[in-house]
Amino acid sequence: RAKSLGQGKICTYEPSMDEASRRRAELAIDLKRALVRNEFELHYQVQNDTQSGEIIGFEALLRWNHPVKGRVPPNDFIPMAEQTGLIVDIGDWVLRTACATAASWSQPFKVAVNVAPMQLNHDLPKRVAEVLRETGLAPERLEIELTETGIIADRQHALQVMQALKAIGVTVAMDDFGTGYSSLSTLQVFPFDKIKVDKSFIQSVETSVHAAAIVKATLLLGRSLNIPVLAEGVETEQHLAFLREEGCSSVQGFLFGKPLPQEAIHRMIRDVGATQAVVAEVAVKNA
Ligand code: C2E
Ligand code: MG
Ligand code: MG
Ligand code: MG
Secondary structure, X not given: OOHHHOOOOHHHHHHHHHHHHXXXXXXXXXXXXXXXXXXXXXXXXXXXXXXXXXXXEEXXXXXXXXXXXXXXXXXXXXXXXXXXOOHHHHHHHHHHXXXXXHHHOOOOOEEEEEOOHHHHHOOHHHHHHHXXXXXXXXXXXXXXXXXXXXXXXXXXXXXXXXXXHHHHOXXXXXXXXXXXXXXXXXXXXXXXXXXXXXXHHHOOOXXXXXXXXXXXXXXXXXHHHOOOEEEEOOOOHHHHHHHHHOOOOEEEOOOOOOOEEHHHHHHHHXXXXXXXXXXXXXXXXXX
């Protein structure tokens, strides 16, 4: 194993590899207890209409507050949760928490929930229907985000799951569009309600003509298939100007807001409500 690293780096790499795998094993044990110990938290990131700037919804993003290590990034623990199967219970917690939180908002914005491939094999439509009933969230306010890798394992089954979800009335978005290897044929078969262009393309639109071309082509594709496109990772006014110009439906990124704890989102929604009430009042006065 060490030999495959080659170039005489055997001695320097071997101990660090052991260290890394030891840390991973420890983390896996901690991850197993995280749910019962209440260490998970959801943050929510705003999604806006590109033209009007109005809020359309929020994406729920999982956070793990490790008692010793502090915040562990999702990209460090979600793959581990998938490998160990823990993602099924964790994903269920995410679904319940996101729906209950959205049901408590003072305005009926949508909430988008990321779903891991393995959850598709654990009665996802049944769980979604139950959670909607328990929380009282209207089905059209829930969006399920699936990645292409989540549906390639068993496309026939994934299609059935997706149709069952749509029959309940929830919408389904394709996450990280463009990063898989058969994004186009997937769109042909699966009735997605939304395409989320991966942030790696958005963040390179100014520096890479290829990235810009891919974003433009995706927007064109969305238009011809009649599927709205959301751009993720919008960080600058330049990104936004480009997306406006090219007719992108909705946007999400640090320019509009970082993922925030639910208390901050509650305030944001309440303030937006107040602003909209003032706007409506002024409009009535001026009429
Ligand atoms: P994702 O679903 O594609 O989520 C978007 C990621 O981009 C989030 O990272 C978000 O914080 C980040 N992001 C948003 N706007 C910007 C921006 O303007 N600039 C930059 N640099 N980044 C931005 P996060 O929260 O670290 O999550 C990473 C990934 O972990 C997610 O990617 C998703 O695949 C996975 N994930 C997060 N929560 C869950 C969950 O509840 N269940 C599952 N199965 N996966 C999750
Ligand atoms: Mg997502
Ligand atoms: Mg994404
Ligand atoms: Mg992504």
